[in-house]
Amino acid sequence: MSDLAAALDIVGARWALLVVERLLDGPQRYGDLQRNLGVPTNMLATRLRELEAAGVLTRLPLRHNTRAYALTDRGLALREAIVALGRWGAEEA
Amino acid sequence: MSDLAAALDIVGARWALLVVERLLDGPQRYGDLQRNLGVPTNMLATRLRELEAAGVLTRLPLRHNTRAYALTDRGLALREAIVALGRWGAEEA
């Protein structure tokens, strides 16, 4: 499997990169991600679980039953790729 | 829709970026892509159609019923993003 395929295995699923992009601005709570991205709640839960398992993000416990999601170093390392893809997407056809 | 979401709308589908990566080495024929990537044939056909419609690649007619797929400038502009993602994928957990 190529390096690219390995990367896509982790962040290639729908919504995954968008979640990571959002977290580049700092830790966010579940509800914030949901509202800002418009992602279905079950998909968000699934992606957060997968990305945590892959070591891309961690859960930070906040007060009682609320927590925040924050990127790990491995997650932050996606910034370059995300910026590059974003720039490509911004260029008009 | 964010720039990243716009990009993923075009190259976010499964196999799409892997096809483009393969074409970064130069034009390839259908059968070559299929064998090198291990992508199901109907998916490859679908992706090539979508990527062509999006202006990422073009068909070059070769002899009789064979053709090659080559990246357009817009497709080549994905190199930076693909390299960045590949580098990320290469880093071990």
Added chain:
DNA sequence: ACGTCACACTTGCATTTTGCAAGTGTGACC
């Protein structure tokens, strides 16, 4: 103590996407 509320999910089911396997059409070549 009790009801209510926000928050972070889970669950059930329809829709869409993906994958596998087999088949089709076309032109070259023998």
Added chain:
DNA sequence: GGTCACACTTGCAAAATGCAAGTGTGACGT
């Protein structure tokens, strides 16, 4: 005229995604 390589298409099963409604937990007001 038969066979072959090539580039697909088609039919159907499996998996991912999406929508809507429900669950559990702890804080907070009364």
